[in-house]
Amino acid sequence: MPETPATMRQLRSLVTPEGELRLSVATVDTPSPRPEQVLVRVEAAPLNPSDLALLLAMADVGRAPADEGAAEPTVTAPIAEPVMRALAARVGQSMTVGNEGAGVVVAAGESPEAQALLGATVGFSGTAAYGEYALASPRMCLPLPGGATPVDGASSFVNPLTALGMVETMRREGHTGLVHTAAASNLGQMLLRICLADGVPLVNVVRRPEQVALLRELGAEHVCDSSQPTFFADLVAAVKATGATLAFDAVGGGRLAGEILNAMEVAVVPADAPYSRYGSDVPKQVYVYGALDPRPIELSRRFGFAWGVGGWLLTTFLGTLPLEDLIRLRGRVAAELTTTFASGYTDRISLTEALDPAVIGRYAQQATGQKFLLLPHS
Numbered sequence: 001m002p003e004t005p006a007t008m009r010q011l012r013s014l015v016t017p018e019g020e021l022r023l024s025v026a027t028v029d030t031p032s033p034r035p036e037q038v039l040v041r042v043e044a045a046p047l048n049p050s051d052l053a054l055l056l057a058m059a060d061v062g063r064a065p066a067d068e069g070a071a072e073p074t075v076t077a078p079i080a081e082p083v084m085r086a087l088a089a090r091v092g093q094s095m096t097v098g099n100e101g102a103g104v105v106v107a108a109g110e111s112p113e114a115q116a117l118l119g120a121t122v123g124f125s126g127t128a129a130y131g132e133y134a135l136a137s138p139r140m141c142l143p144l145p146g147g148a149t150p151v152d153g154a155s156s157f158v159n160p161l162t163a164l165g166m167v168e169t170m171r172r173e174g175h176t177g178l179v180h181t182a183a184a185s186n187l188g189q190m191l192l193r194i195c196l197a198d199g200v201p202l203v204n205v206v207r208r209p210e211q212v213a214l215l216r217e218l219g220a221e222h223v224c225d226s227s228q229p230t231f232f233a234d235l236v237a238a239v240k241a242t243g244a245t246l247a248f249d250a251v252g253g254g255r256l257a258g259e260i261l262n263a264m265e266v267a268v269v270p271a272d273a274p275y276s277r278y279g280s281d282v283p284k285q286v287y288v289y290g291a292l293d294p295r296p297i298e299l300s301r302r303f304g305f306a307w308g309v310g311g312w313l314l315t316t317f318l319g320t321l322p323l324e325d326l327i328r329l330r331g332r333v334a335a336e337l338t339t340t341f342a343s344g345y346t347d348r349i350s351l352t353e354a355l356d357p358a359v360i361g362r363y364a365q366q367a368t369g370q371k372f373l374l375l376p377h378s
Helices: 049-056 081-086 158-172 186-198 209-217 231-242 256-268 314-319 323-335 357-363
Strands: 007-015 020-029 038-046 074-078 094-096 100-108 121-125 133-136 141-143 178-181 202-206 222-225 246-249 252-254 284-288 293-297 307-311 347-349 372-374
Touching: 007 049, 038 121, 100 133, 121 133, 141 323, 158 178, 158 186, 158 246, 158 314, 158 323, 178 186, 178 256, 186 202, 186 209, 202 209, 202 231, 209 222, 222 231, 231 256, 246 256, 256 284, 256 293, 256 307, 347 357
Parallel strands: 178 202, 178 246, 202 222, 246 284, 252 293, 284 307, 347 372
Antiparallel strands: 007 020, 007 094, 020 074, 038 100, 038 133, 038 372, 100 121, 121 141
8 A cells, every 4th residue: 555644634614712714724644543443545525515514614605715825725704693602612623524535445443344444445434524534434434336436436425325214214114205305406316216216205395497307307206396386286286196294304494394294284184074173193204404494494383283393314313223224225325326326516626626715605505406526635
């Protein structure tokens, strides 16, 4: 193996006591793996919404001038006072960022699991993928199949396992169909392909006509556009056709979660059913797993009492899985890495470019259909 350099470059996010976000590319010591760890030379890492929440700290990045005089690029942006209160626990900490990536294992600890990966090209999950090197647990590494590149494997954890986790949750909780919002995203397209292959009824909720067309081309039967005046009626019809009583909501804020619950209630109650002030007894559940809309969730309750709104987090879900189930899911990701779980990227950027205010302004939008890939060594 080539010799690992003593230092490396790494993207850092700092919230200052003065109420500013400070983004920088720092030169730090290259870490050494403990016995149960591997060191990955990171070749590619995606910018996921969960990463951006930590990286940007809800700062006003539209007011983020670059510090042209710094030896390494540095960006500052103001943070509103209410947001600062929510971020109190991370003030003063220079934090690493990046939940997943892919590259080559260049060093390994003494454990057999770590040694087995030495020299392998892997996708990995960790907390510091936005750097030239990163540590990872062998349990959280996915050896890529022959012919797959680090770019192919960069998004092999968060989106694939989230999509598979949604279907697993549906089955565990006794539901038979799904509703998914922001459905034209990379994740949404993966979930669609899974549901088509597994015969799972799926209602796709999007917010633009071109996203409807995209999902139709991919084979989606039920696509509802929230920007249309007929949205609620369309949603009721789709839920009735699929029997979906479980939803995963990437939007989070506003009225969408409540509209989905109301549509589920209308769909399961026959038109000639007698009045009940308690509503139907069919369980209806919305899991919020994203925060594209930071506003409070608004519920206009017309769905009785058999309902729930809760949070769903991939890492928490994975922690509930027996090892054999995790191995099964990861095996499917590896086998279908360049088909079912393929990710497309609209932009590829370097560490330096990641701190260009114009580039920040674009990836901070978290626009559906736009996905950035960080190439730390470019």
